[in-house]
Amino acid sequence: MSVIFWLISAITIAGALFAVILKNTVHCALALTVAFAGLALLFLGLDAQFAGFTEIMVYIGAVAILVVFAILLTRGSETPKDSVYSRFPVAGLVAAAGVFAVLGWAVLQSASTLPHAMQTPSATAKEIGYALVGRYVLPLEILALLLTVATIGAVIVALHEKEGK
Amino acid sequence: MTEALASYPETMTCCATLATRLLWIVPVAPMVAAGIIALLKQPYRKTAQILAIGSMVLSLAISLFAFSYTVGGWMQGITIRETVNFPWLHFGTTAVELGWILDPLAAVMLVMVSFVGLLIFIYSSGYMAHDENATRFFCFLALFAGAMLGLVISNSLLLLFMCWELMGLTSYLLIGFWYFKPSAAAAAKKAFLTTRVGDIFFLLGIVWLFAQTGTLLFYNNGAGSIEHSALALLLTQPAALGLSAATAIGLLLFAGAVGKSGQLPLHVWLPDAMEGPTPVSALIHAATMVAAGVYLIARVYPLMQAGALTGGTTTALTVVTWVGASTAVFAALIAVAQNDIKRILAYSTVSQLGYMMAGLGMGGVAIGMFHLITHAFFKALLFMGAGSVIHGCHEEQDIRKMGGLKADMPITFITYAAGMLALAGVIPFAGFWSKDGILEAAFTWKLSNVPFFMLVFGALLTAFYMTRQVSYVFFGYWRGHKTAHESPAVMTMPLVILALFAGILGFFGTPAWPWFRAFLEGHAAPFELSVLFEPELAILMGVSTLVVMVGIVAGWRIYGEKSPAASEPDALEKAMPGVWKFLSNRMYVDELYEVTFIRFYSWWGKVADVLDRRVWGGAVAAVMALTALLARINRFFDTTFVNGGFDKTCEELATSGGLLARVQSGRVQSYLRILAAAVVALAVILVWSSRP
Amino acid sequence: MTPLTAHLLVAALLFAIGLAGALTRRNAILVLIGIELMLNAANLNFIAFWRYSPHPEALTGMMFAIFSIAVAAAEAAVGLGLVIAIHRHLHSTDLDQMNRMKG
Numbered sequence: 001m002s003v004i005f006w007l008i009s010a011i012t013i014a015g016a017l018f019a020v021i022l023k024n025t026v027h028c029a030l031a032l033t034v035a036f037a038g039l040a041l042l043f044l045g046l047d048a049q050f051a052g053f054t055e056i057m058v059y060i061g062a063v064a065i066l067v068v069f070a071i072l073l074t075r076g077s078e079t080p081k082d083s084v085y086s087r088f089p090v091a092g093l094v095a096a097a098g099v100f101a102v103l104g105w106a107v108l109q110s111a112s113t114l115p116h117a118m119q120t121p122s123a124t125a126k127e128i129g130y131a132l133v134g135r136y137v138l139p140l141e142i143l144a145l146l147l148t149v150a151t152i153g154a155v156i157v158a159l160h161e162k163e164g165k
Numbered sequence: 166m167t168e169a170l171a172s173y174p175e176t177m178t179c180c181a182t183l184a185t186r187l188l189w190i191v192p193v194a195p196m197v198a199a200g201i202i203a204l205l206k207q208p209y210r211k212t213a214q215i216l217a218i219g220s221m222v223l224s225l226a227i228s229l230f231a232f233s234y235t236v237g238g239w240m241q242g243i244t245i246r247e248t249v250n251f252p253w254l255h256f257g258t259t260a261v262e263l264g265w266i267l268d269p270l271a272a273v274m275l276v277m278v279s280f281v282g283l284l285i286f287i288y289s290s291g292y293m294a295h296d297e298n299a300t301r302f303f304c305f306l307a308l309f310a311g312a313m314l315g316l317v318i319s320n321s322l323l324l325l326f327m328c329w330e331l332m333g334l335t336s337y338l339l340i341g342f343w344y345f346k347p348s349a350a351a352a353a354k355k356a357f358l359t360t361r362v363g364d365i366f367f368l369l370g371i372v373w374l375f376a377q378t379g380t381l382l383f384y385n386n387g388a389g390s391i392e393h394s395a396l397a398l399l400l401t402q403p404a405a406l407g408l409s410a411a412t413a414i415g416l417l418l419f420a421g422a423v424g425k426s427g428q429l430p431l432h433v434w435l436p437d438a439m440e441g442p443t444p445v446s447a448l449i450h451a452a453t454m455v456a457a458g459v460y461l462i463a464r465v466y467p468l469m470q471a472g473a474l475t476g477g478t479t480t481a482l483t484v485v486t487w488v489g490a491s492t493a494v495f496a497a498l499i500a501v502a503q504n505d506i507k508r509i510l511a512y513s514t515v516s517q518l519g520y521m522m523a524g525l526g527m528g529g530v531a532i533g534m535f536h537l538i539t540h541a542f543f544k545a546l547l548f549m550g551a552g553s554v555i556h557g558c559h560e561e562q563d564i565r566k567m568g569g570l571k572a573d574m575p576i577t578f579i580t581y582a583a584g585m586l587a588l589a590g591v592i593p594f595a596g597f598w599s600k601d602g603i604l605e606a607a608f609t610w611k612l613s614n615v616p617f618f619m620l621v622f623g624a625l626l627t628a629f630y631m632t633r634q635v636s637y638v639f640f641g642y643w644r645g646h647k648t649a650h651e652s653p654a655v656m657t658m659p660l661v662i663l664a665l666f667a668g669i670l671g672f673f674g675t676p677a678w679p680w681f682r683a684f685l686e687g688h689a690a691p692f693e694l695s696v697l698f699e700p701e702l703a704i705l706m707g708v709s710t711l712v713v714m715v716g717i718v719a720g721w722r723i724y725g726e727k728s729p730a731a732s733e734p735d736a737l738e739k740a741m742p743g744v745w746k747f748l749s750n751r752m753y754v755d756e757l758y759e760v761t762f763i764r765f766y767s768w769w770g771k772v773a774d775v776l777d778r779r780v781w782g783g784a785v786a787a788v789m790a791l792t793a794l795l796a797r798i799n800r801f802f803d804t805t806f807v808n809g810g811f812d813k814t815c816e817e818l819a820t821s822g823g824l825l826a827r828v829q830s831g832r833v834q835s836y837l838r839i840l841a842a843a844v845v846a847l848a849v850i851l852v853w854s855s856r857p
Numbered sequence: 858m859t860p861l862t863a864h865l866l867v868a869a870l871l872f873a874i875g876l877a878g879a880l881t882r883r884n885a886i887l888v889l890i891g892i893e894l895m896l897n898a899a900n901l902n903f904i905a906f907w908r909y910s911p912h913p914e915a916l917t918g919m920m921f922a923i924f925s926i927a928v929a930a931a932e933a934a935v936g937l938g939l940v941i942a943i944h945r946h947l948h949s950t951d952l953d954q955m956n957r958m959k960g
Contacts, residue, residue, distance in 0.1 A: 005860070009867045016871055016894050020878025025886060032890050035871075039897050046864070046908045051900070051922050058926050063893060063933045070886050070937040074944040085881050086834050086953055092880030095841035100873035102848050107865045111858075121913030128923075131916045139920075143927050150931035154938035161945075831956030834888070838880050 005045060012038030023084050025071045033064045047120050050128050184234040185247040185267040188318050191227050191275060192328075194220040196311030202304040210299040214290045217303040217310075221283040224314060228275040235272040236684070244269070244687035248320045248384050261375075262382050266320035269685045270534065274317045274460060277538050281452045281545050282310045284659040288549050289444040291655035292556065302342060302442070309335035313453045317460065322371050322381040322390065325461065329367070329425065332454050333360050339449060340441040352437035359434040363424015370417030377402055377410055383464065396471040408480060411471040415481035418465055419488075426458030427515045428522060429492045433755050435515050439507040443552030446507060451514050451544035456537050459521045463530045478612060482526045489522025490607075490616040490623075495752070497626035501633070501737070502748035506551045506564050509634050513588065514544060516623060520603055523616055528606025531682035535674045536599035538681075542670055543587035543596060546663035550581035553652040553660065554638060564637040571639040573649045576657045578639050580664040585635050587667040589628040590713050595671030597709070600624065602674065604709055605702070621712055628713045632720025640725050676702055864905035871898035885940045885950045889933065896929045 015035030022028045036059040043052035086092075132140050198220035202213045238245040250264030289306065293299040312335060316328035334357075341353030375381050378395040380388060387394065396411060404413035422428070427435040438450050449455070462469060462485065472479035478486075493516045500512035517540050525533030557574050558567055571578040587594035590601070604624075607617035643649070651657070674681040677697050683690030697703065723736045738745040747753070828839075875894030878887060900922045907918020944950055 096877035158938035831959030
């Protein structure tokens with residue numbers, strides 16, 4: 001494994017870590033963005049260029065912005081008075097640690113049996129496009145529907161209620 | 166001429182002819198009339214009278230029909246004995262049967278009872294004219310008549326007993342008819358209880374007979390309880406004291422007769438029974454009910470006759486004779502010293518019943534029954550005459566307050582005199598022939614001749630006290646206050662009819678023409694006047710006539726010639742004050758019973774009461790207390806442990822529920838935590854279980 | 858340590874971090890951030906497996922990841938809209954105070 005990989009991984013994990021640790025919510029959002037960026041680089045490193053750029057465009061370009069908007073709209077920029085952690089944070093940590101332990105153990109256990117491809121696959125936009133409208137046309141259409149519904153729904157949910165309703 | 170033991174011939178026609186088949190109407194008609202009268206209200210006395218008298222007329226008609234049929238059979242030389250039996254109570258494979266019978270004995274008795282009953286019913290409608298409860302009276306009277314007629318025709322000892330008890334009930338109701346008089350109520354109770362004592366033994370006898378022979382029917386084509394095979398069986402069964410079962414049962418049945426017929430020692434109820442209205446005394450306590458005991462003995466005579474003969478007679482019959490003779494003398498002695506007109510007649514009845522029993526014991530069925538039939542007529546006559554006298558003297562009953570009535574009440578006097586002569590036994594009245602038959606049987610009794618002398622003495626006394634009574638009442642001067650008057654025709658007519666019968670009835674049983682005996686025993690009755698002049702018989706007739714004359718003359722000399730004043734003590738009392746006191750107090754028999762039995766019984770009642778209230782009541786109270794205690798303990802357990810435990814448990818459940826509910830905090834993150842942990846656990850389990 | 862294993866471990870770590878954040882932070886938006894991290898970790902898994910799969914020309918993993926990204930975007934929009942709506946009612950984004958579903 002190359003150094004680049006470990007570096008990028010470190011950045012990603014650091015970003016994720018800070019995203020959940022920092023007190024100021026806006027800082028958390030920014031750290032999240034760093035994490036997303038790191039992930040995108042990892043995708044690129046895995047020869048999944050389309051996925052990486054999609055990651056950047058959608059997650060960093062939309063989701064992170066949304067998060068920031070939500071934080072700003074809910075006055076999350078103010079420093080909270082109480083602790084940022086909920087009651088009994090240890091329980092959560094323990095649960096997370098347990099999950100990681102299981103997953104890690106599963107991965108390491110089956111390390112020998114995991115596949116190991118040689119050549120670089122080609123995943124050009126053209127091929128992805130063909131796949132999208134060919135084999136995966138149904139999920140595509142459903143996804144379109146879903147996005148429509150989600151957008152409309154989000155708008156309705158977040159809409160100011162009319163006075164006297 | 167006399168044979169102490171006669172037996173019935175065995176000629177039996179078993180198929181029931183019309184007369185027998187109609188016979189059930191005879192008792193049922195008066196009972197139905199009683200039932201209808203019971204539903205009537207008080208003012209309907211005329212209807213009640215018509216119903217009662219009508220039913221008796223019907224019964225009389227059918228009785229006469231049956232009688233003529235029986236006589237017709239006798240004239241052809243056949244002894245009719247027809248039965249109609251039916252099973253009544255089934256249990257298991259056996260059944261208790263009831264039934265009725267038509268034979269000469271029953272036929273004669275039927276005619277007597279229904280005829281005398283009818284006359285007394287007619288008499289009652291006059292006697293009870295002013296009584297407001299006349300309807301009730303006729304109801305009871307009709308019921309009684311039905312019961313008596315039922316007893317006469319019954320072929321089953323059980324049916325006889327049922328009618329017996331029914332008669333006891335109606336006797337109680339009629340003696341206590343004027344129930345508002347304490348003396349009447351007490352007398353009714355006394356009658357009922359005293360006869361009850363006899364009835365207990367009677368019932369024992371019935372049960373024993375049923376147990377031994379398996380049937381209570383008298384005649385049942387050879388299978389009856391007093392027919393040959395049953396008697397043979399009974400003779401082989403031993404009872405106590407060396408007696409056979411036949412004798413023992415016979416004595417038990419006789420005990421019932423002792424109670425009902427007022428023999429010594431159960432005679433105490435009969436004089437007190439005079440508290441009832443005079444028609445009641447006439448019918449029940451002279452002619453019919455008290456005769457039922459005699460009739461019973463006559464019915465079960467084969468049973469009494471069965472057994473070892475000692476001195477020519479069985480033990481049972483010996484007992485009957487002695488009891489009868491003793492009663493005859495005993496009651497006659499007491500009658501001499503009584504002052505109530507009805508009481509004299511009552512004791513006279515007791516005495517004459519003693520004669521009947523003695524006659525049965527010594528002479529057989531015909532002798533006893535003949536006296537029963539004649540006595541019924543003239544005693545009913547005497548009682549009804551006494552009733553007429555009482556009615557005419559404005560309800561006065563003490564003979565010392567009467568007198569000289571032969572001028573004021575001539576019809577009553579003549580008929581009463583006829584009855585008195587018949588009772589005393591003056592030839593040629595009926596009483597002479599029937600009593601003479603008994604004296605004859607007593608004279609020839611092989612076992613002893615003491616009864617003969619007792620009966621002769623009794624005849625002397627009878628004549629004496631009757632003369633005394635007649636002298637006091639009809640002769641001399643009037644000792645009362647208001648003038649006496651003759652009774653209305655409805656009352657004197659029956660008297661006349663009965664007086665006629667008292668005169669002529671005797672001729673059916675004279676030695677010259679023994680029709681009655683021949684009829685009952687089923688052989689020819691030759692008319693031989695020469696029999697009367699056989700030396701033995703003639704001497705006997707002469708002796709009895711002499712005795713009677715002595716009695717009458719003595720009575721007349723003492724009471725009739727110089728009529729005593731009302732307040733003066735009796736002549737005999739002056740002569741023998743001690744004896745007189747003893748006799749006029751009825752030989753203190755009632756007082757003896759009071760001191761012994763009654764006192765014992767009331768003591769026993771007190772003991773039973775204490776036992777009941779203290780011992781049993783205490784036991785019950787103890788059980789109650791124990792139960793209450795147990796209930797309290799139970800409640801304590803229930804409240805403390807059960808309730809407490811239950812409540813505690815519920816509290817615990819609620820608390821734990823509350824505790825568990827805290828898991829549902831409503832906070833999403835805790836849910837998520839639990840989810841994550843669960844997934845981890847699940848994954849571990851899956852991996853672990855899939856390891857080889 | 859093959860590259861695949863490394864990638865998988867990184868993804869697992871990312872997932873754990875995201876889970877920890879979702880389970881421990883008080884602010885609702887940070888819970889959503891945690892969820893986004895988890896989704897991304899899953900995406901990384903998909904891509905890694907696709908890259909080192911025997912038939913990468915089937916593009917299965919890639920398509921899955923693309924679709925996942927799209928769906929995650931939609932879900933983020935709706936979720937944040939919800940948070941804003943809740944904030945309007947409760948005037949706070951504190952998850953500890955949102956316990957109306959308490960049993």
